[in-house]
Each structure stands twice: as C-alpha cells, then as structure tokens.
Amino acid sequence: MKRGLVLEGGGAKGAYQLGCLIAFEECQIRFDVIAGTSVGALNGALASSHALGKGAEYWKNLSLRHVVAPRWWFLPIAPLLMLYVVSYHYNKRGHPPPLTSGNLVLMLLYVGSLVVVGIIESGFGPAFYYASMMFFLFFVPWLAYSFLRYVQFSIFRPSPLEAFLSETNGMGTNLKIPLYVTLTHRQLGFDPDLPRLFYWKREDTAVWGAVEDEYEFPKYFRIDKCSIYEQKTLLLGSAALPLGIFPPIHMDSIRYDDGGLADNLPLYPLISYEQCDELVVIALRPTSTDSLKNHWQK
Numbered sequence: 001m002k003r004g005l006v007l008e009g010g011g012a013k014g015a016y017q018l019g020c021l022i023a024f025e026e027c028q029i030r031f032d033v034i035a036g037t038s039v040g041a042l043n044g045a046l047a048s049s050h051a052l053g054k055g056a057e058y059w060k061n062l063s064l065r066h067v068v069a070p071r072w073w074f075l076p077i078a079p080l081l082m083l084y085v086v087s088y089h090y091n092k093r094g095h096p097p098p099l100t101s102g103n104l105v106l107m108l109l110y111v112g113s114l115v116v117v118g119i120i121e122s123g124f125g126p127a128f129y130y131a132s133m134m135f136f137l138f139f140v141p142w143l144a145y146s147f148l149r150y151v152q153f154s155i156f157r158p159s160p161l162e163a164f165l166s167e168t169n170g171m172g173t174n175l176k177i178p179l180y181v182t183l184t185h186r187q188l189g190f191d192p193d194l195p196r197l198f199y200w201k202r203e204d205t206a207v208w209g210a211v212e213d214e215y216e217f218p219k220y221f222r223i224d225k226c227s228i229y230e231q232k233t234l235l236l237g238s239a240a241l242p243l244g245i246f247p248p249i250h251m252d253s254i255r256y257d258d259g260g261l262a263d264n265l266p267l268y269p270l271i272s273y274e275q276c277d278e279l280v281v282i283a284l285r286p287t288s289t290d291s292l293k294n295h296w297q298k
Contacts, residue, residue, distance in 0.1 A: 001277045001278060002032050002033070002274065002275070002276045002277050002278070003030070003031050003032055003276065003277070003278045003279075003280065004031060004032065004033045004034070004035065004270035004274060004276035004278070004279050004280070005031040005033070005034045005035070005044075005047070005279075005280050005282070006034075006035050006036075006040075006265060006266060006267055006270060006279055006280070006281040006282070007034065007035070007036035007037070007040030007041070007043055007044050007282050008036075008037060008040050008264055008265045008281070008282065008283045008284045008285065009036075009037040009038030009039055009040050009041075009182075009238075009239075009258075009259065009260040009264045009284065010038070010039060010040070010264075010284025010285060011038070011039060012039075012062075013039075013284040014039030014040065014042065014043055014059075014284070015059045015062070016284070017039070017040065017043050017282050017284060018043050018046070018052065018055050018056060018059055020282050021043060021046070021047045021052055021055075021282075022052050022056060025047075025050075025052055029280075031047075031177060031280070032177070032178070032274075032276070033177065033178040033179075033180070033270060033274045033276065034047060034048055034177055034178070034179045034180070035179075035180040035181075035182070035220070035266040035267075035269050035270050036179070036180070036181060036182070036238070036266065037181070037182040037238060037259040037260050037263060037264050037265070037266050038182075038238055038239045038258055038259055038260045038264070039239060039284075040266075040282075040284075041179075041181035041182065041234075041235055041238040041239065041259065042165075042235055042238075042239060043055065044179050044181070045165070045175065045179060045223075045231075045235055047177065048175045048176055048177040048178075048179045048224065049174040049175050049176060050176060051174075058164060156245060156246060157247070158236055158239075158240075158246055158247075161236065161239075162232065162236060165232050165235060165236070166232065175223070175224040175231070177224070178222060178224050178274070179222065179223055179224050180220045180221065180222050180223075180266060180269040180270070180273075181220070181221050181223055181234050181235060181237075181238045181259065182218050182219070182220055182238055182259030182260075182262070182263050182264075182266045183218070183219050183221065183234065183237050183238050183249075183256035183257070183258075183259045184216045184217070184218060184219070184256060184257045184258060184259055184260075184261040184262040184263075185216075185217055185219055185254055185255060185256050185257075185262075186214050186215065186216055186217070186255070186257075187214070187215060187217060188214055188215075189214075189215050216257075216261045216262040217262055218259060218262035218263035218266070218268070219256065219262075220266065220268065220269040220273070221234050222269075222273075223235070230251075233249050233251070234249070234251075236249060237249035237251075237256045237257070237258075237259075238258065238259045239258060240256070240257050240258050241258050242257055242258055242261060246258075264285075265281070265283065267279065267281075
C-alpha cells in the first residue's frame with residue numbers, strides 16, 4: 001500500500017505541522033511520497049531529508065529576521081504599494097483584469113457612460129468629482145498593479161530563509177522521500193462560468209467579444225530529482241507571498257508565485273501522479289471531509 005502525506009500551506013501555523021511530523025517520526029509512521037505548499041513545502045523538505053530536529057530548532061528560535069531581510073528603500077514608494085493592495089481586492093479573482101485592448105475598451109465605455117449619466121442627472125461639477133473617483137478606483141490601482149507586477153518589486157528579501165535552506169540537509173541528494181512542491185503561474189483565459197462581454201461599435205458594426213482575465217494555475221514540481229539550486233529556488237517560490245511581500249521566481253522564463261494562490265492543499269499530484277492508496281493530510285485551516293472531497297473534485 002502506497003501512503004502519501006499532504007502538507008497544507010498556512011504561514012506560522014507550520015510550527016504545528018512540524019510538531020505533527022515529529023510525532024509521526026517518533027511513532028515510526030512512514031510515508032512513500034510527500035506533497036506540500038508554501039510552508040508545507042518547506043516542512044516537507046525537512047521531513048524528506050530526516051532533518052526535523054534542525055527544523056524544530058529553527059521554529060523555536062523563529063523571528064522575522066530569521067526569515068526575511070527588509071528592503072528599507074521601499075518606503076518612498078509605500079503609497080504605490082498601498083494602491084497595489086487596493087488593486088488586489090479589485091474583483092473576486094483578487095486582481096484587476098489584464099490590460100488588453102478589449103478590457104480597456106470595456107472599462108472606458110463603462111466609466112464614460114456613468115460620467116455621461118452623472119452630467120445629465122447632476123451637472124458638470126458633480127460629474128467631475130465622480131469621474132475623479134472612478135479614475136482612482138479603476139485606473140490608478142490598475143496602473144499600480146501593473147507597475148509592481150512587472151518591476152518584480154518586493155518589500156522583503158528571503159535571504160535568511162535561503163541561507164537556512166542551504167545549511168539544512170534538506171537539500172540535494174539528502175532528500176530521501178519523493179517531494180512535490182506547489183507553485184502558481186498565471187495565464188490569460190476565458191472562464192465559461194463567468195461570461196463577460198464588451199460592446200464596441202466600429203465602422204457601423206457591433207462587435208461583441210469575450211473579456212480576457214488572468215487565472216492562477218497550480219504547477220507541481222518533484223524536487224528530489226532536481227539540482228540543489230533548483231530545489232532551493234522552487235522551495236522559495238512555493239512560499240513567495242504575493243502583494244509584493246516576497247519576490248517571485250522564474251523558471252524557463254515563466255513567473256511563479258506562492259503555491260497557495262492556486263492549490264493550498266496539494267492532493268492532486270499524490271492522486272494523479274503517484275496513485276497513492278492512502279493519504280494523510282495535515283491541514284492548517286479548519287475544514288471537513290466534505291470540503292476535502294470538494295477540493296479534490298475542483
């Protein structure tokens with residue numbers, strides 16, 4: 001019987017997760033393969049390399065300086081970061097739609113029509129203030145999101161965590177158990193469950209088109225077969241918190257962010273790739289058996 005271990009992401013609650021792993025080791029409960037996201041990936045590397053003792057020492061002495069080093073020069077552009085936070089909650093998907101011609105036309109038509117209605121109803125004065133508010137709510141966060149997205153800005157450098165990973169035996173050939181880590185990459189696409197259309201009259205012809213949006217997709221890497229550099233990079237990438245907190249990573253010209261954005265509970269690789277007969281899940285968020293089933297069905 002093949003037994004797999006799933007380690008959910010959850011930040012500082014990873015200390016509880018490490019305690020569970022130590023208990024498994026003391027009870028001689030073995031696993032054939034491990035999958036983890038974010039802090040679950042980091043704990044998974046410790047479990048795979050049988051370095052839980054070093055991990056426990058790290059967690060006991062944990063402080064912010066043991067994880068990240070701040071970039072103090074970010075203070076002058078802190079207002080832009082705040083706009084980025086606003087843009088992150090722009091819509092239900094957590095980010096503005098991408099800056100494509102179709103989306104831009106849709107937004108201009110939407111804001112323009114509201115301004116025209118404001119002029120008709122209240123006059124030019126209130127309409128001006130309304131247009132200013134719409135510009136701030138729609139365009140400024142969009143510009144802030146795009147700027148911070150493409151300049152790869154981040155408040156912190158994960159150099160202390162990187163140093164710990166380099167010192168730990170959880171790197172290189174010391175990974176004894178197959179380990180999958182989850183990362184997130186974004187792609188443009190169309191969601192048939194969320195149809196949105198824009199109307200554009202060009203040359204007296206009505207043009208209807210679907211609105212492109214950006215979606216997060218999980219990517220699962222088996223790192224025990226990777227080089228030492230790739231292992232460290234992928235582990236840091238799985239915990240690369242968004243909103244400009246940690247810098248994303250790039251592999252083969254593809255940008256990857258924190259795996260928790262797409263799949264915080266990585267059941268998929270152990271079921272689809274490894275075909276495990278039994279899964280043990282260390283969850284860091286309250287859930288139920290039905291929630292786990294629904295998560296797998298998605």
